[in-house]
Amino acid sequence: MNSQSGKGGVSYLLKTENQFDLPRRMQIEFTRSIQKITDATGKEITAQQIFNEFSGEYLDLDYPFMLHGYESAQNAEGRDRTLLTARMTNSGEQMIVQGEGSGSLDAFVQGLRTALPYDLRVLDYHEHSKGTGVDATAVAYVEMAIDGKELWGCGLHTDITRASMRAIISAINRANKD
Numbered sequence: 001m002n003s004q005s006g007k008g009g010v011s012y013l014l015k016t017e018n019q020f021d022l023p024r025r026m027q028i029e030f031t032r033s034i035q036k037i038t039d040a041t042g043k044e045i046t047a048q049q050i051f052n053e054f055s056g057e058y059l060d061l062d063y064p065f066m067l068h069g070y071e072s073a074q075n076a077e078g079r080d081r082t083l084l085t086a087r088m089t090n091s092g093e094q095m096i097v098q099g100e101g102s103g104s105l106d107a108f109v110q111g112l113r114t115a116l117p118y119d120l121r122v123l124d125y126h127e128h129s130k131g132t133g134v135d136a137t138a139v140a141y142v143e144m145a146i147d148g149k150e151l152w153g154c155g156l157h158t159d160i161t162r163a164s165m166r167a168i169i170s171a172i173n174r175a176n177k178d
Helices: 006-018 023-043 047-059 104-115 160-177
Strands: 065-074 082-090 093-101 120-130 138-145 149-157
Touching: 006 023, 006 047, 023 047, 023 138, 023 149, 047 065, 047 149, 047 160, 065 104, 065 160, 082 104, 104 120, 104 160, 120 160, 138 160, 149 160
Parallel strands: none
Antiparallel strands: 065 082, 082 093, 120 138, 138 149
């Protein structure tokens, strides 16, 4: 893979080598970071280096925010609403995020809007499994608008809700990197 290969090559390698099927707009976003590397070095980049860059950019981000667990329940008043409580850390400090929404993810985002000083909106969402059967892992991709800046996040977990929450946190942590 070199600087002329483009987003199709990067995405193809992530899908065939690592089972990550990135949404189209995320492909464009991620390819920019690969392009910077190949332009700066003038060298080809391997599939393993692409995966390492993807992991560092989207999966291994646990600062400043990290999700430790969550509980959700349907609203007892009979309304079709979900109540969610998430246990997190913010720069190592424990925090509780509580929200109510149309589902677990909406409740999580509503809680984050209250707990954090950001304007947060979910713009797009995709998911798929990585692996099969009992060994399957859920992969979630969430595009967020964070204070007007559009960023993707990615999360993995055996539980799709937790994978999705991790994707949201991934996007927020990416916004804090810049």
